[in-house]
Amino acid sequence: xxxxxxxxxxxxxxxxxxxxxxxxxxxxxxxxxxxxxxxxxxxxxxxxxxxxxxxxxxxxxxxxxxxxxxxxxxxxxxxxxxxxxxxxxxxxxxxxxxxxxxxxxxxxxx
Amino acid sequence: xxxxxxxxxxxxxxxxxxxxxxxxxxxxxxxxxxxxxxxxxxxxxxxxxxxxxxxxxxxxxxxxxxxxxxxxxxxxxxxxxxxxxxxxxxxxxxxxxxxxxxxxxxxxxxxx
Numbered sequence: 001x002x003x004x005x006x007x008x009x010x011x012x013x014x015x016x017x018x019x020x021x022x023x024x025x026x027x028x029x030x031x032x033x034x035x036x037x038x039x040x041x042x043x044x045x046x047x048x049x050x051x052x053x054x055x056x057x058x059x060x061x062x063x064x065x066x067x068x069x070x071x072x073x074x075x076x077x078x079x080x081x082x083x084x085x086x087x088x089x090x091x092x093x094x095x096x097x098x099x100x101x102x103x104x105x106x107x108x109x110x
Numbered sequence: 111x112x113x114x115x116x117x118x119x120x121x122x123x124x125x126x127x128x129x130x131x132x133x134x135x136x137x138x139x140x141x142x143x144x145x146x147x148x149x150x151x152x153x154x155x156x157x158x159x160x161x162x163x164x165x166x167x168x169x170x171x172x173x174x175x176x177x178x179x180x181x182x183x184x185x186x187x188x189x190x191x192x193x194x195x196x197x198x199x200x201x202x203x204x205x206x207x208x209x210x211x212x213x214x215x216x217x218x219x220x221x222x
Contacts, residue, residue, distance in 0.1 A: 004152070031209060042200055042213030043153070088152060097168065098211065100145075100152035 004091055004101035011107045018076040020104045022089035025070060029091040032065060033098065034074045037086040046074070046087075076106075084108045113137075116201050116214040124222050129188045131217050133201030140206040142184040144168075144176065146197040147216070153200065159184055160206075191221045 003025045012018045024032070030051050035043040049056045049063045049072075056063045062075040072089055086103040093099055114135040123129050133142065140161050145153040145168075155168030157176040165176050173195060175187045184203075188195055201214040 033209075040215075042202075042215050043211075044213070045210050048209055090153075092209075097155055097158065098153075100154075102150055102152040 004089060004099050006087075006089060006101040006104045008102070009105050009107070011109065012079050014079060014081055014108055014110050016079055018074075018079045018083070018106055018108075020074045020076075020087050020089075020106065022072040022074075022101055023070055024072065024089075024091045024099075024101075026091055026093055026099070027067075027070065028094050031092040032063075032072050033090040033092070034061075034063065034072075035088040035090060035100075037088065037103070039085075043088060079106075079108050081108045081110060114201060114203055114212050114214040116199075116217050118217060119215065120218045122220045122222065123191050125191060125193060127191050129191050129219065131186045131188075131199055131201075131219070133184045133186070133214060135182055135184075135201075135203040135212075137203065137205070137212075138181055139203035139212075140181070141204045141211075142178065143202040143204075143211065144174070144184070144186045145200045145202065146170065146195075147200060148197050156186065156199075188219075191219075193221050195219065196221045 005023045033048040034046045060077045064073045088103045090098045090100045117132045143158045144156040159165045159178040162181045199217045202211040204211045
C-alpha cells in the first residue's frame with residue numbers, strides 16, 4: 001500500500017537553512033509535492049517535482065528526490081519567521097490521487 | 111468571491127444529526143476533492159469528483175455522501191454524524207491536466 005512518512009517537528013533559528021524530509025513507498029509515483037499550511041488556513045502548493053528529476057530549485061526552496069531510496073526533501077534557505085507552518089509532502093499515486101504525509105511542523109525562532 | 115470557498119467555517123453538531131458542508135469554486139475546475147485532516151494522519155481523501163455527476167470514493171468514504179449536480183459545487187453530507195467525524199474538512203479543486211490542487215480554508219466540525 002501507499003504510505004508517506006514525515007517527522008513531526010523541526011525547529012530552526014531565523015537565517016539558518018531548514019531541511020524537511022519525507023519518505024514514501026509507492027515506486028510508481030509520478031509527481032511528488034510540497035504543501036504549506038499556515039495556522040487556520042488551507043494547504044498551499046509550494047512546489048512539485050516530476051519523478052524523473054532529482055533536483056528542483058525555486059528561489060529559496062530546493063527539492064531533492066532520491067528515487068532509489070524513495071526519499072524526498074525540502075530545503076528552505078535563509079529561513080524566516082514567516083516560514084513557520086506545517087509542511088506536507090504528498091505523492092501522486094497510480095490512480096492520480098494524492099497521498100499526504102502527516103505533516104512536519106516547522107518552528108522558526110528569532 | 112473568486113477562488114474556492116467553504117461554508118460554514120465552524121460547525122458544532124450532535125451525534126446522529128445530518129450535516130452538510132458546502133464547497134464552491136469559481137474557476138470551473140473539473141476535479142474537486144474532499145479531505146479530512148486529523149492529528150497524526152495528515153490529509154485523507156474522502157471523495158472526489160472528476161466532473162459534474164461523476165463522483166468516486168477515496169480512502170475514507172464511510173459515513174459520507176457527496177453529489178455534484180453543478181461543476182462549481184461539491185457538497186459533502188454526513189448522514190448521521192458520529193464523534194469520530196470530528197475533524198477539519200478541506201475541499202480542493204484542480205483543472206484537468208494540471209498538477210496544482212487549490213484548497214479551501216477548511217471547515218472545523220465538532221460532533222458532540
